[in-house]
Amino acid sequence: MANESPLTSTLLTSILVAVFGSLQIGYHTGNVNAPGRIIEDFFNHTWHSRHNQSMPDHSLTFLWSLSVSIKDFGALLGSLGVKFLADSYGRRNSILIVNALSVVGTCLMFSSKTCGSFEMLIVGRLVFGLFCGLVMSLNPLYIQEVSPTDLRGAFATLNQVFFATGILLGMVAGIETVLGTEELWAMMLSLSLIPALLQYLALPFCPESPRYLLINRGQETKAEKALQRLRGSTNKVFTELEEMKEEAAHTLSALTVKEFFTKCSYRQPIIIVLIVNLGSQLSGFNAIINYSTKMFDKSNFDEAKYLTLGVGAVNVTFTLVAFLLMERAGRRKLLLTGFMCLAVCNLSMTVIDSVLFLVPELRSLQVLGVFFLISAYEVGPGPISWFIAAELFDQAARPIAMAFTSMLNWGGKFLLALLFPPLLKACGAYVYLLFMSMALIAFSYTWRRLPETKGRTFDDIAAEFRTAEGIPLHNKTDFNTFT
Numbered sequence: 001m002a003n004e005s006p007l008t009s010t011l012l013t014s015i016l017v018a019v020f021g022s023l024q025i026g027y028h029t030g031n032v033n034a035p036g037r038i039i040e041d042f043f044n045h046t047w048h049s050r051h052n053q054s055m056p057d058h059s060l061t062f063l064w065s066l067s068v069s070i071k072d073f074g075a076l077l078g079s080l081g082v083k084f085l086a087d088s089y090g091r092r093n094s095i096l097i098v099n100a101l102s103v104v105g106t107c108l109m110f111s112s113k114t115c116g117s118f119e120m121l122i123v124g125r126l127v128f129g130l131f132c133g134l135v136m137s138l139n140p141l142y143i144q145e146v147s148p149t150d151l152r153g154a155f156a157t158l159n160q161v162f163f164a165t166g167i168l169l170g171m172v173a174g175i176e177t178v179l180g181t182e183e184l185w186a187m188m189l190s191l192s193l194i195p196a197l198l199q200y201l202a203l204p205f206c207p208e209s210p211r212y213l214l215i216n217r218g219q220e221t222k223a224e225k226a227l228q229r230l231r232g233s234t235n236k237v238f239t240e241l242e243e244m245k246e247e248a249a250h251t252l253s254a255l256t257v258k259e260f261f262t263k264c265s266y267r268q269p270i271i272i273v274l275i276v277n278l279g280s281q282l283s284g285f286n287a288i289i290n291y292s293t294k295m296f297d298k299s300n301f302d303e304a305k306y307l308t309l310g311v312g313a314v315n316v317t318f319t320l321v322a323f324l325l326m327e328r329a330g331r332r333k334l335l336l337t338g339f340m341c342l343a344v345c346n347l348s349m350t351v352i353d354s355v356l357f358l359v360p361e362l363r364s365l366q367v368l369g370v371f372f373l374i375s376a377y378e379v380g381p382g383p384i385s386w387f388i389a390a391e392l393f394d395q396a397a398r399p400i401a402m403a404f405t406s407m408l409n410w411g412g413k414f415l416l417a418l419l420f421p422p423l424l425k426a427c428g429a430y431v432y433l434l435f436m437s438m439a440l441i442a443f444s445y446t447w448r449r450l451p452e453t454k455g456r457t458f459d460d461i462a463a464e465f466r467t468a469e470g471i472p473l474h475n476k477t478d479f480n481t482f483t
Helices: 009-018 020-030 036-051 057-089 091-115 118-146 149-174 185-190 193-205 210-216 220-231 234-249 257-262 264-281 285-298 304-329 331-355 360-379 381-392 398-449 458-466
Strands: none
Touching: 009 020, 009 091, 009 118, 009 149, 009 193, 009 220, 020 091, 020 118, 020 149, 020 193, 036 057, 036 118, 036 185, 057 091, 057 118, 057 398, 091 118, 091 185, 091 193, 118 149, 118 210, 118 381, 118 398, 149 185, 149 304, 149 381, 210 220, 210 234, 220 234, 234 458, 257 264, 257 398, 264 285, 264 381, 264 398, 264 458, 285 360, 285 398, 304 331, 304 360, 304 381, 331 360, 331 381, 331 398, 360 381, 381 398, 381 458
């Protein structure tokens, strides 16, 4: 029995089908970068056909910035519904419900060209953003609750792997030699319907989260059947059921948002989640993902769009590295390494950009700086920031914690998408020093306060915070060290 593989076809199918949602989100994150000028022309032509004059430059700039950032604002709003959906309908069913938002939003974006309405494109990205805010919390929640303890972090990282893969696919689809043309850009926006429909076909046959069935609903028989399908081993099912029952004994049956933010044992995990997520989102990664083509254009690269594809390829490569290292190195070491490397990369970007006009040959170093920053983000802060809250909180608090995570992540993305262009104009190269400061703050707090969660049960992790208002940092040898 000890040599039985923890992987079953049901477990792998459940996780892979769930992360199709992340693939859709990544696709609509990457596909607006390269064809931006073509879509701006569509805005201008639409305006001209209505008013018989060109759209003022400042209005066009505002509308394009709004089009890019509105998805993240919608995601911020969507985050507010995570707890209600997850607790009312279950983790799996909630993913199926919110998938409809992706379909509706994509159809609106696709129809905007035919209808001659840039408003439909903006509203479509807003509706799709609601989907983003919900599914990027529901996915890690579902994945972590169906995964065995020793593979929980690696499988949760697959959410980021598919997100990064979606970004790369979106970048490829958006270039002019593929679908980023005046005739085909609307079709390019519709391709996310494929994974959305595949999810509708496959996910209903995957089991619901056993933890939700047992702890939230008290349905032990259904939880046991779901676990049997996921694990395939009777011994593993019995052991895991006992661990869930023990967690249930320490868990409140219901928890309000007010109780979540006022309960003493949640105070430190909330601060950890706040610092890790803000440090991750305000580290410069999202600015590069959204504006890399314009950044390379400014440096006079002839093939800026193809360098942007390099950004996407590095992004995917290092999420795969994180997937392979997650259960070996652990969350804590990868976060510390990632935040420190992000700080160094942002400092380097400041120096390079400051002297680029004097030494144009340094533009190759600028590309390397961008690639290193992307890799530093994806090795630790990127994937871990999305799922660490699910490991630090008990069953009652987990949906609220994931909603809080989603609000922080998407709020950070929205602010950066909206404010990076004016900040870059006002501060120039020194804008990267702001990102460096956030990375250093996150490194410092992670070093002092974050416990290692690798290979530990949810109840064992939660017990660290139940004992006192602070974290007993020194009762585990690996808590306050790199090893």
